Amino acid sequence: MSAAEFGQQFINALSLGSIYALVAIGLAMVFSILRLINFAHGETLMIGAVAGVVLADRGLPWLIWLPLAVLITVGAGWLMERVAYRPMRGAPDVTLLLTSLGVSIALQNGALLTLGSQPRPFPTPAVLGGQIPLAGGVQISRVNLVTIAIAIVLMIALTWFVTRTQTGIAMRATAENAMAARLMGINTNTVIIAAFLIGAALAGVAGFLWGSRVGRVEYDMGFIPVLKAFVATVIGGFGSIPGAVLGAYILGFGEIFLVALLPDYLTSYRDAFIFVALILILLIRPQGILGSTEPEKI
Amino acid sequence: MLALHDVRVFYGAIEAVKGISFEVRQGELVTIVGANGAGKTTTLRTISGIYRPATGSITFEGQDLTALPSHEIVALGISQSPEGRLIFGSLSVRDNLMLGATRRADRATIPEDLDYIFSLFPVLGERINQSGGTLSGGEQQMLAIGRALMARPRLLLLDEPSLGLAPMLVNRIFAVISRLKETGVTILLVEQNARKALEVADRAYVMETGHIILEGDARSLATNPEIKKAYLGG
Numbered sequence A: 001m002s003a004a005e006f007g008q009q010f011i012n013a014l015s016l017g018s019i020y021a022l023v024a025i026g027l028a029m030v031f032s033i034l035r036l037i038n039f040a041h042g043e044t045l046m047i048g049a050v051a052g053v054v055l056a057d058r059g060l061p062w063l064i065w066l067p068l069a070v071l072i073t074v075g076a077g078w079l080m081e082r083v084a085y086r087p088m089r090g091a092p093d094v095t096l097l098l099t100s101l102g103v104s105i106a107l108q109n110g111a112l113l114t115l116g117s118q119p120r121p122f123p124t125p126a127v128l129g130g131q132i133p134l135a136g137g138v139q140i141s142r143v144n145l146v147t148i149a150i151a152i153v154l155m156i157a158l159t160w161f162v163t164r165t166q167t168g169i170a171m172r173a174t175a176e177n178a179m180a181a182r183l184m185g186i187n188t189n190t191v192i193i194a195a196f197l198i199g200a201a202l203a204g205v206a207g208f209l210w211g212s213r214v215g216r217v218e219y220d221m222g223f224i225p226v227l228k229a230f231v232a233t234v235i236g237g238f239g240s241i242p243g244a245v246l247g248a249y250i251l252g253f254g255e256i257f258l259v260a261l262l263p264d265y266l267t268s269y270r271d272a273f274i275f276v277a278l279i280l281i282l283l284i285r286p287q288g289i290l291g292s293t294e295p296e297k298i
Numbered sequence B: 001m002l003a004l005h006d007v008r009v010f011y012g013a014i015e016a017v018k019g020i021s022f023e024v025r026q027g028e029l030v031t032i033v034g035a036n037g038a039g040k041t042t043t044l045r046t047i048s049g050i051y052r053p054a055t056g057s058i059t060f061e062g063q064d065l066t067a068l069p070s071h072e073i074v075a076l077g078i079s080q081s082p083e084g085r086l087i088f089g090s091l092s093v094r095d096n097l098m099l100g101a102t103r104r105a106d107r108a109t110i111p112e113d114l115d116y117i118f119s120l121f122p123v124l125g126e127r128i129n130q131s132g133g134t135l136s137g138g139e140q141q142m143l144a145i146g147r148a149l150m151a152r153p154r155l156l157l158l159d160e161p162s163l164g165l166a167p168m169l170v171n172r173i174f175a176v177i178s179r180l181k182e183t184g185v186t187i188l189l190v191e192q193n194a195r196k197a198l199e200v201a202d203r204a205y206v207m208e209t210g211h212i213i214l215e216g217d218a219r220s221l222a223t224n225p226e227i228k229k230a231y232l233g234g
Helices: A003-034 A041-057 A062-088 A093-115 A142-164 A166-176 A178-183 A188-214 A223-236 A241-261 A270-284 B040-047 B070-076 B093-100 B107-120 B122-126 B137-149 B167-182 B194-200 B218-223 B225-231
Strands: A131-133 A139-141 B002-011 B014-024 B029-033 B055-060 B078-081 B155-159 B186-191 B203-208 B211-217
Touching: A003 A041, A003 A139, A003 A142, A003 A166, A003 A188, A003 A223, A003 A241, A041 A062, A041 A093, A041 A188, A041 A223, A062 A093, A062 A188, A131 A142, A139 A142, A142 A166, A142 A188, A142 A241, A166 A178, A166 A188, A166 B093, A178 A188, A178 B070, A223 A241, A223 A270, A241 A270, B002 B040, B014 B029, B014 B040, B014 B055, B014 B211, B029 B040, B029 B194, B040 B155, B040 B186, B070 B078, B078 B137, B093 B107, B093 B137, B107 B122, B107 B137, B122 B137, B137 B155, B137 B167, B167 B186, B167 B194, B186 B194, B194 B218, B194 B225, B203 B218, B211 B218, B218 B225
Parallel strands: B029 B186, B029 B203, B078 B155, B155 B186
Antiparallel strands: A131 A139, B002 B014, B002 B055, B203 B211
16 A cells, blocks of 8 residues: 555545544443433434435525534434433333334334435535545545544534533533432433433534435435444443544544455455454453443442 | 421332431431431432432422422532442542532532632542542542532431541541531431441431331430440440
């Protein structure tokens, strides 16, 4: 691999990892507080992308439809918590997991009914199209650069939120010990809603970036990203937000460089390699890289 | 100030608290003593709204607490230093203390309360930026009490503040409890260390397997031969 090629793949990996990270953060946040693996989180991403298509069809410029689409995604996250998960509060983990699968299937079918089974082109804004030529024949696609930049900005904002704001600190406290948090006077409902809203907003942005990347929108487009985000959170340590981000970038780099380095006849097995790696991690270090080994609290 | 009447609490199918009634009056330091598993912690957690009583009433200054969520009970002026301390280990000492002030309306006086807590427990001031998990057991207990005080409670619930501490630290914690009482905070103290608790308290209740079996003023209970035999080591 030449240096130029390496540089290009490096940016690719960073960009892919950034999208996984944006999705994985929402998964990790909700899990850390509710012990809920929200598989329907992928559908929030899909809703964000679909909302973008629908709004752009109305002739709105992207600077208007993008924030609107994110707002709609946040609304979907709020509704999901209110309608599906809140009534299940305190139910066994397996019930929560099944609920999230149910929500996921329901939303996919809802999208299938309204959108049809045919992929629709994503209205990628013109500024995100094309490549930027760099020295040595390296070309970087604008969408990759924008993806990386947006992810960095959002992650800095999130770090500020969880370390500097009262709600953010309350969120970490609730994740660590919900009963102690309640004894402090923290309204854990507010914290849970905040986790869903923030996760949905990040997924909405990820929907936009993913749509721009693959150029199309489908009713089941959330499945692969959420599965990858799930792998990322397992690698990093489930429930840890920094872990989820770290896992997402490890996964992004793993995928891109596997394809770059493997002989052609093996590249289509990329996901198989990823999931074998997942199984190995679960066997060797089930708590993930940054996960704690503390025993389950009773 | 606080009154419980015929409160029963179930843990699944197990009845942990079997119809207890007691009261805490303004300015008092009341203690509930008893062995492990007597239902003391369950009682405190029920007052704080973590558990719900199956029957009975809990009132604070005439207001019914049994239907209120925990965070509103804290807002009314009841805060708790829980059994096992339950410090947020990944958060700094400062953040732990600030979380205690979650429900406070008068944010402007928070700095002077921090200073007050550092005067009670100087070591917390030295470790303000350290994460709670790095503190020793005694320091964590101080942090748990300090955190509860940050709510500026009118009723402070202390659950086993001396549990697992070395005798010297136990004395320090009880000295602080006495000092807090002098400042006018009403305190409900749950303790297995009956000797120490009866020394500082005004009145006491003795709990055994979910019932209150004895009550009275702390001094006379401390000399009660039955109590001496069962809880004070002869």
